[in-house]
Amino acid sequence: MTGNETGASSPFQQLIRVGIALTSTQDLSALLTLILSEARRMVDADAGTLYVREGAMLRAVAAQCRTLTERLGDGKAETLFDSLAVPVSPNSVCGSAALTKEVVNIPDLHAIEGARLAACSAAFDREHGYTTRAVLAVPMIDPEDEVIGVLQLINKRGPLQQAGFGELDVRISLALASQAAVAIRNARLTAQLRRAHRDALLGLSIAAEWRDRATAKHITRVTEYAGILGLAMGLPDGELDLLVQASPMHDVGKLGIPDAILHKPGKLDEQERRIMETHTLIGANILNSGASAVMRMARQIALYHHEKWDGSGYPKGLRGTAIPLCARIVALADVYDALSTRRCYKEAFAPEKVLEIVRQGAGAHFQPELVDALLAQLGRIYEIRDQFGDTQAELDAFRDYANIELKEPDEDQY
Template identity: 40%
Template sequence: MYKIELTSEDLLRIIFEYTARIASERNLKSVLIHMANMGREMILSDRCTVWLIDEINQQLYTTVAHGVDEIRIPYGTGLVGSAIITGEAIIIEDAYNDPRHNAENDLRTGYHTKSIITVPFRNNDGEIIGAYQAINKLTEIGYFTTRDLELLSLAASYAGKSLESVMLHQEIIDTQREIISAMGEIGEIRSKETGNHVKRVAEYSYVLALGYGLDVDQADLLRTISPMHDIGKVAIPDAVLNKPGKLTDEEFEIIKSHTRIGHQLLRGSKRELLRTASIVAEQHHEKWDGSGYPEGKKGEEIHIFGRITAVADVFDALSAERVYKAAWPLDKIENLFREERGRHFDPAVVDVFFAKLPKLLEIRRKLPDDEQSDLSSGGR
């Protein structure tokens, strides 16, 4: 069923609605979704794609394309590549009559592209940073017009400048995440662990957080900061940290101090990421029944991030060979979690652990330690 062209009042409503949403967003993917939806609604297209430039790999890519997953194409190819290189918008009534159209995506998805409009957008310095591409006009005329070009150019002018601000913010966040991950790996290297330990704990924590019911932003925050859970180990003497065999009571007290040290290192930061990391560093050895350390917190007194990281960390510790022990077989690990449900661990998190165990094992398979085989086979 065909759609009727929008009135001026309808267009103003869409513009005000989406510009307000975009202006209040700091999440890059959310901004891209708002941009795609705004473009689609303004010119009544079936789909709208927001393309960005990957300068490192010399590609154009989209993570937000109605109806399809991420697409990547070589820089300069296709209609979108032509529009970005020339800086000129393109309107095509029938894509298959234009040699610049890349039909491979249609073949892969089963979708038939007919009419296309592509409009590059620029940052505040006037540099092209991406492009809008709308596909298949939904009105009776069946193709895009100069009016559609004006409307999409208007959207591109605003959205491009807003997008730059969000991308810069995202770059800062990504840099913080890289630093956090590197610092976490430093702590593990001192205790002769591989960098993949902190990576696995991060991915396990993300899966468990989503399964527990946390929203994607909170789960992603936990994934980002969980590599810092043992950062306090940087202050523990090697002779204690890497001692093969049982620790004395005095040595165990020294080991336990890494939770307070990590908390003290991070708690004074003005950055939310590091302040949150301080909570996990302090609380990931607390136990549900109150018998943990350093504060003897119990139940929901322990932050949910600490409760989740505890399960993720113990699962990885047991499944890996360490200087003081061999790797445990999977059935033994499962028995421990059943026994410690409601004692060491939050019962609800343990239930999520068992529900998500296949995903956790897949993560372990993809991020193995050197010379370590798949846990699911019961080997090291």
């Protein structure tokens, strides 16, 4: 093997490799960290900060510093930059790069001492015993020609450190910054789409709960309990995320059940009970788009959340592990919540009574390991119950049509 084959590659090859990594990373914060670490590595910079533009401000979203990390230890150095924000203005290196859409490359900040550009680094340097010398700030410009952030690299390392960042460093940083701009924009669009998808599904779930005279907090509690149980059962992160997104939809099929049955005060007769049980099939039919993993899991949960471990449930009478795990989890979370909370038509059972029923259900209604997991996590479960409890006022207000309160829309964070 020659020296070249051991890992050294041209900047061009490295840029291609980094570009592939950037486009395959969907998680925005992982992406920002990756952009910064790759940029630092490729131009051999001691430190760097990645700013994202929010209106007239640039907010630091990733920061790395080799010297301070060596001095303070892993994780500490990054926190120094947590609250770092600079206005888009000619008064700082990064602000100026964002304002003019031009690269700012200063080989030695001290050579221009007294100038306004050096002022913001000087305060940081004094406080943390660091010396900012060379600074390279590259605007990240998306395909619509909007500045979405600034990549700032600090202090060239190695034999060329006195000269600061060179022409090749600038070109590499520019290439990375434009790739980063596209990747950030795509990650934001993906996050926005995910959120829109999640909100639409949540709205559907709340509509179904509303008809069932339960508040949206029932959905929140069941989802939180399902998350706790899923984690305890060792579900990998991706599956856990799906479970949390899909759980709220377990009773969507109740949209199709007539009011006379859904709201009947007494016991259902045989025929009514059979109609009520079809909410599992109706739910599965509502959620039958297999286009996403969330929908596929939501369908399974809607269809199987009334199956029982011993095979005596409905609609299929599945037994044991033939019931999908997500549905086994929601079955316990849903029953636990129904028992332990008030509804506008019933009181809650006492906590000891709830636990007795759940314990008795182990091996019959519920998978025994899930009951163990719930009992082992009771502290957390009670926290959720109390945090998302329905107040008497909320229950009283339920379907008080003369006083429906108009809520403000949630702030969109993207």
